[in-house]
Amino acid sequence: MLKIKYLMGLVVLAGLISCQQKKETGPVTIGINEAHFANVPLEKVLSGSEFVPLELTRESALSEFAMFLNWTSGYYLMDQYKSKTVFQFDKKGGFIRTIGKAGQGPGEFTNLGEALVTKNGVKILSGLTDTKIIGYDNKGQYLRTDQILARNSNSFAMNPKSGDYYFFVTGYQHLIQRVDGKSLQPADSFLIRNTRLTTAGVLTFSTTSQGAVLFYQPFDNRIFRLEKNMINLAYRFDVGPSTPLYDDMDADLQTKMVTQRELWFIYKALENSEWLYLLVAQQIAMDENESQFYSLLYQKKTGKIYQLPDTPDPGPLFRPAFSLGDDNILYTSVQPKIINQSAEWKAEFKKRGITLTPDGNYVVVKIPLGKLVQ
Numbered sequence: 001m002l003k004i005k006y007l008m009g010l011v012v013l014a015g016l017i018s019c020q021q022k023k024e025t026g027p028v029t030i031g032i033n034e035a036h037f038a039n040v041p042l043e044k045v046l047s048g049s050e051f052v053p054l055e056l057t058r059e060s061a062l063s064e065f066a067m068f069l070n071w072t073s074g075y076y077l078m079d080q081y082k083s084k085t086v087f088q089f090d091k092k093g094g095f096i097r098t099i100g101k102a103g104q105g106p107g108e109f110t111n112l113g114e115a116l117v118t119k120n121g122v123k124i125l126s127g128l129t130d131t132k133i134i135g136y137d138n139k140g141q142y143l144r145t146d147q148i149l150a151r152n153s154n155s156f157a158m159n160p161k162s163g164d165y166y167f168f169v170t171g172y173q174h175l176i177q178r179v180d181g182k183s184l185q186p187a188d189s190f191l192i193r194n195t196r197l198t199t200a201g202v203l204t205f206s207t208t209s210q211g212a213v214l215f216y217q218p219f220d221n222r223i224f225r226l227e228k229n230m231i232n233l234a235y236r237f238d239v240g241p242s243t244p245l246y247d248d249m250d251a252d253l254q255t256k257m258v259t260q261r262e263l264w265f266i267y268k269a270l271e272n273s274e275w276l277y278l279l280v281a282q283q284i285a286m287d288e289n290e291s292q293f294y295s296l297l298y299q300k301k302t303g304k305i306y307q308l309p310d311t312p313d314p315g316p317l318f319r320p321a322f323s324l325g326d327d328n329i330l331y332t333s334v335q336p337k338i339i340n341q342s343a344e345w346k347a348e349f350k351k352r353g354i355t356l357t358p359d360g361n362y363v364v365v366k367i368p369l370g371k372l373v374q
Contacts, residue, residue, distance in 0.1 A: 027236050029235075029237075030235060030236070030237045030238065030276075030278075030298055030305070032280055034294070037305050039309070040297075040306050043344060048367070050366040051352070052092065052363065053336075054075065059098065060089070060361065062077060063079055063081070065079055065081045066078065066082075067320070068364075069116060070116070070206065071323070072331055075089040075091075075093070076115070076117050077089075078124075080113070084112050085101050086115050086124065097140045100136060107134065107142025109124055110127065112124060113127070113153065113155070114156055116157065116158055120137065121135060121136050121138050122135075122136045123158070124136070125155070129152055130148075130149060130151065131147070131150075131152055131167060132148065133148060133165075151171045151172065152169070154168050154204070155202065156205065157213045158181070159181075159211070159226070159228060160207055161227075164180055164181045165181060165184075166178055166213055166215070168205070173189075174190055174191055174192060176191055177189050188229065190226070194249060197246075197250070197251065197254055198251065206268065206269055211227075214226070214234070216269055219244045219249050219265070221238065221244055223235040223237075223269055225271075237264075237278070239264050239282075242282075244257065244264055244265070263282065264282050266278060267293070268320040270322075270323065270330075272325060273300075274301065275298065275299060275300065276297075276298040276300065279296075280294045281293045294307060295318050295321075296308075297330070299373065304373075317334060318332045319335070319362070328368060330366075333362040334362065335362060336356040336357060336361075337358045340356065
């Protein structure tokens with residue numbers, strides 16, 4: 001069980017209503033029970049993985065808040081809170097540039113809500129009272145700003161096939177707004193909001209290798225799969241009596257789950273045709289903002305759940321994974337200070353001739369899932 005000092009919470013969603021076409025298939029229920037996990041030894045991860053340290057320069061220093069974006073032809077990270085920019089590195093970890101900055105001028109943004117990478121460049125979600133997308137080309141040059149919705153969005157994604165956007169929006173009857181990728185006009189909405197709950201701004205989307213989008217949010221046990229004109233309930237997770245049921249939640253139950261340390265949530269989900277990756281957390285100490293994290297790999301064919309290795313305090317071993325393609329390689333990262341505290345990590349890096357400093361940038365870890373289950 002992985003202990004963490006920062007909690008940015010997130011988990012899964014809700015009450016399935018769409019203004020247009022809807023289709024639901026039988027969801028897969030995944031039991032979150034540590035006793036049933038198959039633990040993956042650290043030495044197996046180390047021996048089979050590839051490591052890419054990100055270059056540290058004066059301009060490329062990353063804070064602990066930096067988050068990888070879902071892209072592997074090079075690496076992009078957004079820092080919402082400290083640098084308030086997007087960092088770009090090449091496939092070997094060499095620093096290229098920063099993209100965008102906070103400000104009031106052309107190509108600048110009031111806040112960095114989220115970012116995504118496409119083959120044509122980078123798009124940044126911004127807006128304090130409304131929703132704006134600020135676009136940059138592949139060289140980081142500002143292209144245009146589009147105002148999309150009258151209310152602000154906490155998170156967004158682009159459907160890889162249709163080019164349509166999905167926004168997790170505050171203040172609307174439905175949680176998700178679908179916006180046509182060409183006209184940039186609202187086209188559909190999904191999932192009735194539970195107005196009895198209060199939730200902070202969270203990141204709720206990820207894309208799959210099959211060209212769909214996964215959606216999850218706090219205080220729910222469900223993951224939805226979004227496609228152009230439909231939404232399917234794809235997965236449920238079950239933690240017994242503490243399972244959060246979004247439609248049944250109210251403010252009192254929300255408070256109870258937090259104060260009695262029963263708050264479970266899904267922090268991240270990634271999917272390909274064979275695997276579902278989940279970073280699942282249980283809050284255990286509200287006063288210290290501390291949680292136990294589980295990095296899990298659900299194998300669809302067998303129904304078996306593998307748990308990636310963790311580490312004692314301080315902090316997590318593996319940060320949230322950011323890509324899982326059909327090559328079955330899971331992209332995640334680790335901090336150098338964690339590596340330098342582990343004899344196993346230091347021995348593996350010495351063998352490979354990799355030298356790190358404790359205050360260096362993140363190291364990308366490419367884990368081939370097939371080797372883990374052999």
